Amino acid sequence: MSKQAFQDSYPAEFSHCYGCGRDNPHGLQLKSYWHLSADKEHTIAHFTPKPYHTGGVPDNAYGGLIASLLDCHGTASAAAAAYKAQGRDMGTAPILRFVTASLSVDFLRPTPMENKLTILGEVIQLEGRKATVKLSLSTNDQLCATGTMIAVALK
Numbered sequence: 001m002s003k004q005a006f007q008d009s010y011p012a013e014f015s016h017c018y019g020c021g022r023d024n025p026h027g028l029q030l031k032s033y034w035h036l037s038a039d040k041e042h043t044i045a046h047f048t049p050k051p052y053h054t055g056g057v058p059d060n061a062y063g064g065l066i067a068s069l070l071d072c073h074g075t076a077s078a079a080a081a082a083y084k085a086q087g088r089d090m091g092t093a094p095i096l097r098f099v100t101a102s103l104s105v106d107f108l109r110p111t112p113m114e115n116k117l118t119i120l121g122e123v124i125q126l127e128g129r130k131a132t133v134k135l136s137l138s139t140n141d142q143l144c145a146t147g148t149m150i151a152v153a154l155k
């Protein structure tokens with residue numbers, strides 16, 4: 001299985017995303033990978049907030065940052081799962097790219113700053129152009145946020 005980040009397989013013209021574009025120097029540059037645990041196949045990404053990613057309280061991360069991390073990890077996970085379902089390596093033609101149609105986030109507890117965050121994804125359904133992705137964000141073994149995304153493949 002490839003160790004390449006999903007986002008590093010995107011063509012250059014799709015690499016400017018604020019959340020995950022490798023060619024966006026002002027963005028978060030999130031990188032997502034397959035992650036095989038004992039029972040399930042997940043996707044995983046890590047991110048360590050910088051002091052300027054805080055919300056109203058300096059010790060805690062901004063909720064929009066958390067939503068952004070789930071957003072980009074979710075669409076990347078949808079693309080990876082769709083390529084896998086077609087038995088193709090990511091990035092091979094025809095290009096499969098997903099955008100977010102809906103994203104709900106439950107903020108379960110404040111997310112501490114300057115800790116490494118772990119974002120997990122699981123594509124629970126792939127049907128036609130639509131993927132449903134379950135998402136979570138945790139740190140220090142504490143679940144801070146969960147999300148559900150509907151991602152739709154661009155025509």
Ligand SMILES: CCCCC/C=C\C/C=C\C/C=C\C/C=C\CCCC(=O)SCCNC(=O)CCNC(=O)[C@H](O)C(C)(C)COP(=O)(O)OP(=O)(O)OC[C@H]1O[C@@H](n2cnc3c(N)ncnc32)[C@H](O)[C@@H]1OP(=O)(O)O
Pocket residue numbers: 010014015017019020071072075097098099100101102128129130150152153154155
């Ligand atoms: C990113 C910019 C968007 C423009 C894209 C252009 C080029 C960019 C290409 C690639 C991007 C590359 C890298 C980006 C990487 C990550 C980005 C991070 C994620 C984002 O930040 S991305 C930005 C925010 N995102 C949007 O900017 C989407 C705006 N929106 C639309 O562009 C349309 O709205 C679309 C495409 C979503 C659907 O439109 P459509 O006409 O293609 O398809 P249609 O409506 O037929 O839906 C097909 C099936 O999805 C179901 N469905 C649709 N919407 C649903 C909903 N809300 N809830 C539940 N189910 C839904 C239908 O019910 C049907 O299901 P069924 O087949 O079962 O009937």
